[in-house]
Amino acid sequence: MNNTTSLLPHLPVAHLLTQGASGLSLLGSKCRQCGEVYFPAAHNCTACCGSDLAACDIGSQGRLWSWTVQAFMPKSPYNGGEVEEAFQPYGVGYVQMPSGVKVESRLTTADPAELAIGMPMVLRLVRYGQRADGKPLHTFAFAPTTEGAL
Numbered sequence: 001m002n003n004t005t006s007l008l009p010h011l012p013v014a015h016l017l018t019q020g021a022s023g024l025s026l027l028g029s030k031c032r033q034c035g036e037v038y039f040p041a042a043h044n045c046t047a048c049c050g051s052d053l054a055a056c057d058i059g060s061q062g063r064l065w066s067w068t069v070q071a072f073m074p075k076s077p078y079n080g081g082e083v084e085e086a087f088q089p090y091g092v093g094y095v096q097m098p099s100g101v102k103v104e105s106r107l108t109t110a111d112p113a114e115l116a117i118g119m120p121m122v123l124r125l126v127r128y129g130q131r132a133d134g135k136p137l138h139t140f141a142f143a144p145t146t147e148g149a150l
């Protein structure tokens with residue numbers, strides 16, 4: 001189910017992604033007893049205390065629930081590889097997926113004029129830094145979209 005490592009060799013979040021029917025998707029889990037959805041995937045359900053959860057494609061589109069701008073370089077375990085003087089602020093937000101689960105994510109823009117609570121967002125892969133050996137690092141991020149509004 002999870003073959004994103006073949007897409008990008010340096011994707012530390014590959015375990016959080018899957019190839020859905022219409023492209024890249026987030027991989028969560030769903031409780032078989034009560035239907036609660038989790039991201040990242042959980043092994044136990046906090047809603048019904050069950051432990052029968054299955055991998056679940058939670059989709060690639062949602063709505064921006066809240067956001068802010070990360071204006072200073074995060075502390076470890078952030079691994080962007082840049083020095084503080086070169087750090088570029090980035091948007092961070094919660095995106096509510098169709099199942100209701102809220103996904104904390106980097107956003108593709110840090111411009112407040114481009115972000116509004118409730119706007120449709122779509123999953124992307126972005127380069128966010130580089131490893132000590134110079135190889136690029138990628139992660140998922142959500143971008144504002146007007147296509148396929150939920």
Ligand SMILES: [Zn+2]
Nearest residue numbers: 031034045048
């Ligand atoms: Zn449950």
